[in-house]
Amino acid sequence: MIESGRDWSVVDGDSSNTSGIGDNAVSSESFPDRIELGCDADEAVSLIRTLADAGFVAYLAGGCVRDALLGITPKDYDVATNATPQAVRKVFGKSRTLAFGASFGVIGVLPPNQQRENVHQQVTEVATFRSDGTYSDGRRPDSVHFGDPEQDALRRDFTINGLFYDPVDDRLIDFVGGRQDLRSGLLRTIGDPNDRFAEDRLRMLRAVRFAATLGFEIDPATRSAVVQHSRSLEVVSGERIGAEMRRLLVSRFALRGINDLVQLDLAGKVLPELLQMQISSVAARCEAARSDDFRYQLAAILSLSSDPSQALRGVSECWKLSNEETRAISSALKFHRLLTEFNETAWSVTQPIMINRDIESILDLAAVIAESQPNDQWRRSVSAARQRLDWSKDRLNPDPFLTGDDLRELGVPPGPEYSKLLSKARSLQLDGELTSHEAATRWVLTRKER
Ligand code: ATP
Numbered sequence: 228m229i230e231s232g233r234d235w236s237v238v239d240g241d242s243s244n245t246s247g248i249g250d251n252a253v254s255s256e257s258f259p260d261r262i263e264l265g266c267d268a269d270e271a272v273s274l275i276r277t278l279a280d281a282g283f284v285a286y287l288a289g290g291c292v293r294d295a296l297l298g299i300t301p302k303d304y305d306v307a308t309n310a311t312p313q314a315v316r317k318v319f320g321k322s323r324t325l326a327f328g329a330s331f332g333v334i335g336v337l338p339p340n341q342q343r344e345n346v347h348q349q350v351t352e353v354a355t356f357r358s359d360g361t362y363s364d365g366r367r368p369d370s371v372h373f374g375d376p377e378q379d380a381l382r383r384d385f386t387i388n389g390l391f392y393d394p395v396d397d398r399l400i401d402f403v404g405g406r407q408d409l410r411s412g413l414l415r416t417i418g419d420p421n422d423r424f425a426e427d428r429l430r431m432l433r434a435v436r437f438a439a440t441l442g443f444e445i446d447p448a449t450r451s452a453v454v455q456h457s458r459s460l461e462v463v464s465g466e467r468i469g470a471e472m473r474r475l476l477v478s479r480f481a482l483r484g485i486n487d488l489v490q491l492d493l494a495g496k497v498l499p500e501l502l503q504m505q506i507s508s509v510a511a512r513c514e515a516a517r518s519d520d521f522r523y524q525l526a527a528i529l530s531l532s533s534d535p536s537q538a539l540r541g542v543s544e545c546w547k548l549s550n551e552e553t554r555a556i557s558s559a560l561k562f563h564r565l566l567t568e569f570n571e572t573a574w575s576v577t578q579p580i581m582i583n584r585d586i587e588s589i590l591d592l593a594a595v596i597a598e599s600q601p602n603d604q605w606r607r608s609v610s611a612a613r614q615r616l617d618w619s620k621d622r623l624n625p626d627p628f629l630t631g632d633d634l635r636e637l638g639v640p641p642g643p644e645y646s647k648l649l650s651k652a653r654s655l656q657l658d659g660e661l662t663s664h665e666a667a668t669r670w671v672l673t674r675k676e677r
């Protein structure tokens with residue numbers, strides 16, 4: 228089945244709604260009647276022309292066709308061709324090609340005359356049409372076989388990801404009904420969803436993530452197959468779960484994704500805390516948190532948990548978060564509440580937070596929590612805290628009037644008393660009750676006498 232790309236009509240995400248719940252992403256707006264490729268597609272199109280001139284069939288494939296049809300700028304442009312990996316290397320020459328996925332039939336092609344620095348930014352993936360063999364580990368095919376475009380479309384996960392586009396003849400090539408599903412805002416597997424999820428469990432999480440990113444509904448048969456297979460999500464690695472969840476949390480319809488995770492029985496495997504939460508509270512937090520930084524979205528959700536630190540430990544382990552990510556979220560969870568009481572709290576108590584390396588995430592989370600309060604006392608506090616960051620470094624974190632050396636010189640015997648005195652003197656200094664080194668020294672001497 229080969230169709231012309233000229234008769235597109237309908238669909239796009241609803242730009243006015245950000246909640247992602249209860250609304251249909253399909254609007255009456257029209258699809259463009261042809262794909263408008265930006266100049267970022269020039270490199271891929273030129274590769275396709277070169278392959279075509281050498282007598283091969285080559286198309287844009289998968290995500291870039293989907294996104295271009297939806298009017299979204301594709302992240303990258305993948306090419307699918309009937310040229311074998313060896314033929315691709317022959318057409319473009321060894322120096323322009325990288326055999327990084329040759330066993331799966333994928334060759335990376337560099338732009339002409341490029342240095343091999345930043346190759347990952349410049350490389351276009353050119354994959355030979357293939358069909359996947361059997362799957363025995365629930366994640367990857369045991370083998371692949373080169374095939375024709377139709378087989379290559381059929382091995383792909385969802386109909387909206389199974390489209391090809393021939394930029395030379397301006398033709399959309401649809402073996403899987405992807406065009407209609409894009410138009411209706413529907414996410415469904417290619418073929419029997421039970422088989423497709425049994426082959427590769429990661430697809431269940433991809434389904435939820437694509438629905439959340441595009442604001443699409445998941446087709447009922449695909450939904451019930453996810454529920455059937457949800458328990459076996461555990462064969463998917465933490466890194467892959469983490470990668471999908473990061474994208475889901477920052478997606479435009481994140482709340483739809485979160486709802487789907489719960490309804491499709493996936494939440495227990497990826498974010499079990501959700502099961503204890505009121506979806507309306509999660510909705511309010513997600514709404515206020517809107518950010519393209521997933522750490523901040525995650526902190527906003529975990530702050531609803533009965534034990535946020537423990538919840539974070541679980542997520543960090545499950546999604547394989549980096550130490551820096553875990554630390555920033557942990558600081559935000561630990562300290563944000565104090566910033567909502569910034570105006571009523573001594574500077575000596577809030578100052579250590581204001582100089583914390585993660586102050587931006589702490590402030591952002593505090594702002595989200597303040598936003599969900601009916602009165603604006605907390606909002607005022609958080610905004611006062613934010614303004615405080617304008618203070619000069621010296622004013623924000625002045626050198627201490629007293630050091631351990633000073634105490635030794637003053638004859639204070641070493642021991643636990645030391646750090647208590649130093650920290651008390653620091654507090655008095657920050658709160659303006661000690662105003663000089665001399666005053667601090669006098670303060671120590673009077674305490675010693677007592
Ligand atoms: P994005 O890059 O925005 O996540 P994408 O559709 O390009 O979206 P990729 O993961 O880059 O997704 O994969 C490229 C294409 O490869 C997909 O469009 C799909 O056709 C196919 N694909 C990717 N992962 C799978 C999978 N697990 N099972 C089957 N096909 C897949």
Ligand code: MG
Pocket residue numbers: 290302303
């Ligand atoms: Mg992609």
